Amino acid sequence: MELIMVRAVHHxxxxxxxxxxxxxxxxxxxxxxxxxxxxxxxxxxxxxxALEGLFENNPDFKGNATYKDALxxxxxxxxxxxxxxxxxxxxxxFAERKEAALNFLLAMIKSTVSMGEDIAxxxxxxxxxxxxxxxxxxxxxxxxxTHIEENAGIFYKRVAERxxxxxxxxxxYKYENNRNEVAKxxxxxxxxxxxxxxxxxxxxxxxxxAFVKELPDSLITRRFPLMRIWDFILVIVNWVKKNPYTLFFxxxxxxxxxxxxxxxxxxxxxxxxxFIGLLEIGDVFLGEIIE
Numbered sequence: 029m030e031l032i033m034v035r036a037v038h039h040x041x042x043x044x045x046x047x048x049x050x051x052x053x054x055x056x057x058x059x060x061x062x063x064x065x066x067x068x069x070x071x072x073x074x075x076x077x078a079l080e081g082l083f084e085n086n087p088d089f090k091g092n093a094t095y096k097d098a099l100x101x102x103x104x105x106x107x108x109x110x111x112x113x114x115x116x117x118x119x120x121x122f123a124e125r126k127e128a129a130l131n132f133l134l135a136m137i138k139s140t141v142s143m144g145e146d147i148a149x150x151x152x153x154x155x156x157x158x159x160x161x162x163x164x165x166x167x168x169x170x171x172x173x174t175h176i177e178e179n180a181g182i183f184y185k186r187v188a189e190r191x192x193x194x195x196x197x198x199x200x201y202k203y204e205n206n207r208n209e210v211a212k213x214x215x216x217x218x219x220x221x222x223x224x225x226x227x228x229x230x231x232x233x234x235x236x237x238a239f240v241k242e243l244p245d246s247l248i249t250r251r252f253p254l255m256r257i258w259d260f261i262l263v264i265v266n267w268v269k270k271n272p273y274t275l276f277f278x279x280x281x282x283x284x285x286x287x288x289x290x291x292x293x294x295x296x297x298x299x300x301x302x303f304i305g306l307l308e309i310g311d312v313f314l315g316e317i318i319e
Contacts, residue, residue, distance in 0.1 A: 034058065042069055042174040047105050058105040059090060060169045063098040069173045070099040076144075086142035088169070103169040111159035115197050118159050122195070123245035129194040131165040132157065133237045136187055139167060140233065145183040146176055152190050188230045191240065192221055215247035 029050045037045040037060075044063045064070045076082040083089040088104040111128070119128045140148040150171040151157075158166040189207070193200060196210050196218050203209035211222035221239065230236050 029053075031059070031061070037170050038172065040172065040174055042066060043172065045170050045172075060103045060105045062101045062103075062169065062171060062173075063095070064101070064173060065098050069176070073099060073101070080144070082144070082147075083142055086139065088167075089142070101169075106158055106166040106168055108155075108168065109158045109160050109166075110154060111157045111165070111194065112154050114159045115194070118161055119163055119194075122247050124163060125195050125197065126240060126243055126245065128159055128163045128165065129191050129240050130237060131163060132194060133187070133191060133233055133240065135165045135167050137233050137237075147171070149183045149186060150176065152186055157190075184230045184232065184236070185225060185228060187233060188221075188225045188236050191236055192218070192225065195221075195240070195243070217243055217247060 030052045031048040032051055033046045033048050035047040037047065039045075042065060044065075046061055046063075048059050048061050049057070050059075064073060073082065077084075077092070083092075083101070086103075090102040090104060092102065093100045111132070115125065115128070119125045136148065136151070139151055150173070151167055151169070153170065153172075155170055156168045158168065160166065192207065196207075196214065199210040199214040199218065200207070203213065207222050207225075211219040224230060224239070230239070
């Protein structure tokens with residue numbers, strides 16, 4: 029293969045990540061390559077590949093090599109269709125979001141089998157999770173090995189949180205991405221899931237998947253009328269925060285239109301009234317003189 033970089037994803041002291049293509053082939057295939065520097069992380073990965081078969085059962089793993097002082101890992105690259113951006117298009121109701129969440133968990137199960145929990149957790153960044161038209165989920169491998177120890181021991185909690193975010197996107201939008209607010213104000217089932225996450229009840233990907241499967245295909249938000257009004261106000265406030273310039277130009281346009289309509293109406297009123305001249309000067313009524 030003769031690879032050239034088509035996009036640099038990120039760079040730090042531990043590893044670089046880029047998207048490459050093979051100039052010898054015109055297949056349309058692209059690859060994610062991770063270059064790991066330094067003896068520490070690179071040696072750990074090489075040792076685990078030799079002893080544990082790291083990445084061996086991952087169909088997206090295309091091989092490894094060394095270049096100068098870097099260990100290179102190559103994975104299949106999937107066209108980016110980020111779930112965060114595409115949920116509204118491809119998973120517009122709760123039943124479809126539930127399906128997308130289960131497909132996400134399936135993708136994580138496949139990754140964890142071949143990579144282990146500590147490396148699989150590096151895939152949980154939103155930039156790695158793609159949702160396509162049939163609600164299938166693909167994973168890219170934009171991994172940052174500087175964070176491999178950052179969340180040790182809470183892998184399942186993080187997966188459950190990401191799953192919840194898929195299921196509850198509409199409600200998170202209302203409550204500024206606050207899961208606890210969704211638990212208090214949203215559907216009962218989502219409140220139960222937040223409680224389970226907070227107490228660390230999920231200890232495997234299978235348990236998370238089983239919980240999601242038991243959810244109904246539609247959720248009912250129980251709300252008193254006043255709380256519905258408050259929820260509507262929150263939606264408006266969140267929209268204003270995200271679109272301040274749009275709001276400013278909209279208000280300006282409306283004020284301008286109202287002023288123009290007012291001016292047109294006033295001119296029409298003046299045109300409809302006949303001017304009958306001066307009828308009074310001080311205390312003298314001129315109507316009698318005119319007669």
